[in-house]
Amino acid sequence: MSGFAPFAGQRIAVVGLGRAGLPAAARLREWGAEVTCWDDGAAARLAAEAAGFALRDPSQGSFTADALLLSPGIPHSLPQPHPAAAAAQAAGVPILCDVEFLFRAVRASGSQAAFLGITGTNGKSTTTALLHHILLGAGRVSEVGGNLGPAALGLNMLGSEGAYTLEMSSYSLERIASVGFKVGVMLNLSPDHLDRHGSMAGYAAAKMNIFARQGREDFAVLGQDDELSTAMAAGLVAKMIPISGSHAVRGGIWAEAHSLRDAQGEIADLREAPALPGAHNAQNAAAAAAVALALGLTRDDVARRLRSFGGLPHRQEQVGQIGALRFINDSKATNAESAARALASYDRVVWIAGGTGKEGGIESLVPHFSRIARAILIGRDGPAFAATLAAHGVAHEVAETLEAAVPAATAAARASGTQVVLLSPAAASWDQFTGFDARGDQFRALVQAMASTDQGRAA
The missing domain is CATH 3.90.190.20 (Mur ligase, C-terminal domain)
Incomplete structure (x- = not known):
């Protein structure tokens, strides 16, 4: 999009120049932002300089940027805020993730491309990849990334017919400010990252942000296989679709033995999906099916692509x-x-x-x-x-x-x-x-x- 500059006149500090950071800085600069970069590692700073970026440690002197894009792995609160994050907070400057900037750019272009967010303690990568696989097989336009990779700001710009299928970690979810997911998926919740979130309540609150800013025409796909996830139903505005990998759920999608089902009957025989063994993968399949059907795909679209899904590296x-x-x-x-x-x-x-x-x-x-x-x-x-x-x-x-x-x-x-x-x-x-x-x-x-x-x- 030649001449597209949604961040013209905005000063954005990028801290953390790893797999996602430096490409994000390049995309923001391409989109008109005045970008400064910093990383605690000397090699990363040299790479940024070689790419033509100005280096500035935001924790030194007054904080002059309008926003801080902070790498998800760098804490802004617990167990101890990074100095750059502390400086941004003292200046009242928002700390954001790359999905937030992508969402703002897409909306600035006039596109109403759907943002599909998938989170949970376990299974989010498989579910994200499976959903993307189903969408592509049905002829839909989908870009996949986020925590799964590639980074959100490395994805292509899509028109209103497209969908961004994004794995969302708790680290990224706590740094979105305006993103509203057309479909938000919460698979399951169990203790993890408690040093970062302080407690299970803090961890759950970060995950619950997958449903923030949803409207009544949006969809909330919610796991029913653990009590912490089930309890999130009380805070939902969107239309809820319950899912389970082990038992029937009224109004939702579930697995019984090897059968993926809804109220109309069997959607697919999971024995024909060798890359999805076990009850946990049955829940992942139920979640991906729920999103696909909510977006208007057919039951045959879902069944066919479940059978052809090849799985992900390092996940069974x-x-x-x-x-x-x-x-x-x-x-x-x-x-x-x-x-x-x-x-x-x-x-x-x-x-x-x-x-x-x-x-x-x-x-x-x-x-x-x-x-x-x-x-x-x-x-x-x-x-x-x-x-x-x-x-x-x-x-x-x-x-x-x-x-x-x-x-x-x-x-x-x-x-x-x-x-x-x-x-x-x-x-x-x-x-x-x-x-x-x-x-x-x-x-x-x-x-x-x-x-x-x-x-x-x-x-």
Whole structure:
């Protein structure tokens, strides 16, 4: 859009120049803003300078920008505000996320493109990708991004017929000011990021912002499989569509056994959707179906694209098979709640777990321990996980590293006749990796190298 400058005359400070920050700064400059950049890392500052941006630490001197675009991972309140955030707040300047700027630009262009927001403690990436897949298959125009990637300000501008399908983290949701989602999805809520939000009440309030500024003609898709999510119904203005991965919900969409259903009958047989195993993925499918049908797609559109969905990396992704033994990469399971969903999807596994554990460790997984033939533990909190497993009589060993864990898990599976090795760490990865994706990538590479060696021996 040549000459499009919705932020002309506005001064915007961008702090945090990682995956999303520097591209966001470039887009805002393209759209007429006067942009200054800052990052606490020297390499990131050099990259910004090389791209022609002026560097300015907003915490030094008077805060002169009209808005602060702060990277989602940088706190503005708890556990301690970043100096730039503190300076902006002292000056009364709003702290915003990139989705907010995208929304303002789209509306300034005259487009009424729908904004579809998906959040929840678990399942939001899969649901976002699945919804995008369904929309594209029905011939709809959809751009997908947000917390899932790519960054919101890297997405194409859409006309009124289009939709932005956005994964929204609690970090981003607490920094929107005018975004109203045509459809807001809240999947589930369980303890997470409490250091950032202060309490479950603070975390829930951030998530509830997915429904803020909705009107009566909008839709609120609300999970019914946990009490905290169900309680959000009291604050809704939009038309509510309840969803469940395990039981019937009046007026909504749900899964019974392998059948995805609504009041009219079966929408799809989930056994025909191999990338969506387990009750948690049934809930994800119900949510994506609810949005699609609310937007006017057909039941056949939904069923067809559920069958063809390939899944996402690091989310119960099968990365290899040796004989009957399957290797499942669920590295995205960075908390016990996520790991519980994976464990519940298989009758018997050799489980690789560990890393930087969350508060409470793996005690909440006790109901699933009977599914574990043997646990292979890695990372900083591997010994703590071992203590919990020992207290409940679960066979285990501490391998410390993933390189050691994969062959140990393979040997344990062969010895016990188990057909699934599951990496679902129930812990963050920062002690040994740059992120859950790096952990999952290494697991995939180790499995594939082992499979290749095994095939070579067979030949």
